[in-house]
Amino acid sequence: MSNKYDVIVIGGGPGGSTSSTLLADAGRNVLLLEREEFPRYHIGESLLSGTADLLKKIGVLEKVENSGFVKKFGVTWIWGSNREPWTVYFKDALAMPYDFGYQVERGPFDKLLLDNAREHGVTVLERHRVIGFKQEQGRIVALEYESVETGTRHIAEANWVIDASGQGGFITKQLGKRTWDEKLRNMAIWSYWKDAWRPEGLDAGNTFLPTFDDGWWWYIPLRDNITSIGVVLDQENYALALKQGTKEFYLDAIQRTPELAKLLESAEIVDEIRVMKDWSYTYDSFFGKGYIAVGDAACFIDPLFSTGVHLAMLSGFLAAVSLNTILTDPSQSESEVLSFYQEQYYREYNRLKEQVYFLYGGHNSKESYFWHARNTLDIPNAKPEEAFITIIAGAYEHRSWYRRFMNKLEVPTHLKKITDGIFDGESVGSEMVSVSTPLVKSQNWKIKESFAIDGLQLRPAKVIAFSDGRSLPFTENMSKILSKTDGQTNSLKLIELCGDSNEQVKGSIRSTINEAITHGVLVSGNV
Template sequence: MVTSALDFDFDVVVIGGGPAGATTSTLIAQQGHRVGLFERETFPRFHIGESLIPQTYFTLQRLKMIPKMKVSHFIKKYSVQFVTQHGKLSEPFYFVDHRPQDSSQTWQVRRSEFDHLMLKNAAEQGVTVHEGARVNDIVFDGTRATGIKVTLAGETEPREVRAKVVVDASGQQSMLIGKLGLRDWDPVLKKAALWTYWKGAHRDQGRDEGATIVLQTKDKKGWFWYIPLHDDIVSVGVVAGQDYLFKDRGTTDFETIYFQEVDRCPGLQPRLAKAERCDIFRAQKEYSYRSRQAGGDGWVVVGDAFGFLDPLYSSGVLMALKSGEMAADAINEGLAKGDTSEAQLNRWHKPFADGMDRMKRLVLEFYDGFSFGRFVRKHPDMKDLVTDVLIGDVFKDDVDQLWPLMDELRAELAAAKAAQAAQPTPM
């Protein structure tokens, strides 16, 4: 898809047409700037990360996407549920009970369709979109990015495209953080995921039909996501430590490993009893990383090109949209005052990274076995802030009140456990 006549002199060039690239380009084009977006694939194309959390609503609203989402066939999502390693199902957590507003209803999306809708929306708002375009390199003049070299669909020779700002939204391969050596792998979250799709799997009824379900496996060594999509399809994947999932099993066969974990998940087995697998098995390993910098002279990284956290709590699309939004605001401000320096284009890094860290803290607490129920019972006034993190409202300092109180409870429980262990054994 090419949305206008060829033009190779832009205010901003965006590499990648996923949610982060589409968001950044759309919000910049809305301000009247010339934006060229170059996407390697031809959409629609497969991608994982299908569950939207409520806080995505506000960025989608700025993108003028909400009316399109409301008339789409995407499954409406009102809640999340958790299932213990013994198969016990929690009460649904309805977002509207926390915030009675439109944003409390969100969607479960097939990413091939959602991303295509986002890309078309960008084109409708003035972005020049080139699909099937392979970006060969990012051009620098000293430390300043000045454009890209790209081979367009149907061409054999690359051409140079000039821009005041280059936005890398190229996904986890991330051209810029690789080129500049900025990637830091997470030292703790060394997880992996293995997933496939099912037809005819169990679906709850009414407003519970679209609930995301998080099911723990025995001994809490891993957990499954269960995400109902349209056309009677359910996305079901297991997340666990990379070494546990793929080493020392005597097999590297994805199907065998997947069903070994299904057998260890009592809450999942009845949901798949009458289902038929309708896709291949896919895996992704050690995916938690982050760039040490979000922007430099003439360049910015957004979405998975900046970093990825973890599938738990479905924060991936939110982080893509929010990074695109915050980067676009910094770029628009810089273009308006003629400043595309590192100081200007990296100014959104800290507030975004702080939000990512808040979500990461809750992810780590889950993996560490922290009892959120016990915490809320002890601090009922903190329930709303815990909920804020779960729905993605993490870009505010108020949330930081949680962490000292969580540390305090953990210390109390550890002390009580140590005291109990020190008690003499009855004769």
């Protein structure tokens, strides 16, 4: 076996399997080292609908579908002091290719992903533990690992290492600085139940998230009529649980949550009581010389939105694209490419974290949760409930729906309605802008060089960068519109100047103008 690889991946969970599979698909020579033998137990069983698209990217969606995992079409909440249940469905998210996620047992699910990596050409060594790394001039160039069974040691060289080792963070823990989130230092206590009640029809596989005085519960329906049921507590309430005894506290807390207790009247607990720290954190850098971190090795967020697998696979995808770009074109600036990776991954992490903060903030109305999501989602004119569902569904690439529209002139009907608001006389953003009002360029943005994802590589692309950190693709349509904006021309005239007789082209120009106004690139010249 060769001891020289393009990439070595530490960890065979969803992040490691995703990144290694995609790199092998790109023709890279990849070694994956996993200290356990799969299947192995792991918590984190609920997948978002956005994860289905990532499963498709690595060619495993059909296998997951055929495995009989429970499908999840939505989430039911009892949150805060208002005890009225409310349900949201993934089908109502914006521009999501799938209207369902899966509830999975992580042992067989993770094994399916790891076996898929093997099938795609990754050299996978289970029961092999990484014990050290070698650096030359501050750059990681090799890993030392050993067989768990025999203790035999090996050294493998690599151009790049991906740290997908989970919360242990084999490399990031040694070379990075971890910052704990003081607001999200929670603990989880959970077990598994047989024959817990489930609704019929579309809601049968929903995650159920009820709160009670001391914290909140997850209720995740799995195969074979098994349900994962866990409680998340802050440190103060966890201290009380330890004093009472975790099992006694867990069972007592169920009785203090009547909506949950009712579902378990005919059920029995069939597993041990388990405990895990759910402290959220992030490392100061998700990459360094010769390595890049994915999933929990880079950052971890509270499990409220069931984002663990999704963020692991998303970061695995982004890491694979980034490293494949550097390996394909060594003249590319490593720091620029990897900074793009961290910016994209951290943006998703931070957006979800802000929504978790808000739900923990004690607001009583579901409408307040929806409006907060609307304020953080960068899809123009999305309805508040749509924004909330889109965030918790795990939309990543699809937030750039306008780019797809302008590239392919295709967009779902419900998104096109959003872009047409300005020309139907509706309000755009926070202010009504008449189609007859001259437009001017605002002063809170600039054009800068960045990247766009193109298959399994990044290509240079310009973006409109705002002072608050947002960005928009600087497309050909946007360039045309800005070049014609002179402080005297209104929206209707811009369409005439930038479009042609083709109605589809006019439609894409119109959508871009609406996007520019909504995001504040263009503002009313009458101000």
